[in-house]
Amino acid sequence: MSERIFALPFNQLYPLYLNKIQRKGRTQAELDAVLRWLTGYDTATLHTSTLPLRDFFTQAQMPLASSQITGVICGVRVETIRDPLLQQIRQMDKVVDELAKGKAIDQILR
Structure with missing residues (x-):
């Protein structure tokens, strides 16, 4: 499963993130x-x-x-993921999720 995620081109993921945050009233900027x-x-x-x-x-x-990005994404605590690449991907998922949930930008940027 991880290998499939690692091979995913970023340009296929970006529009999914954009749709997610725009549905919640956030902007591309x-x-x-x-x-x-x-x-x-x-x-x-x-x-x-x-x-x-x-x-x-x-x-x-x-x-x-x-390294201060913590919390649960996809049922897994981000800070406990052992694979560095998978952790970085999940950190990205987490900050996008925080944006979609209305968290202030300055808090997301820690």
């Missing part, structure tokens, strides 16, 4: 701000990257504060 903070990628790259998640996160510049 807010999503981009959160993802830029988490990955270090610029907006243009976020909108066009075809890299599989494995490579996307290998090249990402994750902030030190990403």
Whole structure:
């Protein structure tokens, strides 16, 4: 299962995130701000990257504060995930989920 997630191109995941947050009244600019903070990628790259998640996160510049991303996503505590790549993917899921749930941007960016 993890290998299938690792091979997923980012450009297939981004529209799903965008739909999720827009249904909750958030904007693409807010999503981009959160993802830029988490990955270090610029907006243009976020909108066009075809890299599989494995490579996307290998090249990402994750902030030190990403270790403060905690909580449950998909029934698993993010901070207890042992695989570093899977943890980074779930951290991204978690910050997008926080955005969709109405959390303030400055709190998401820790």
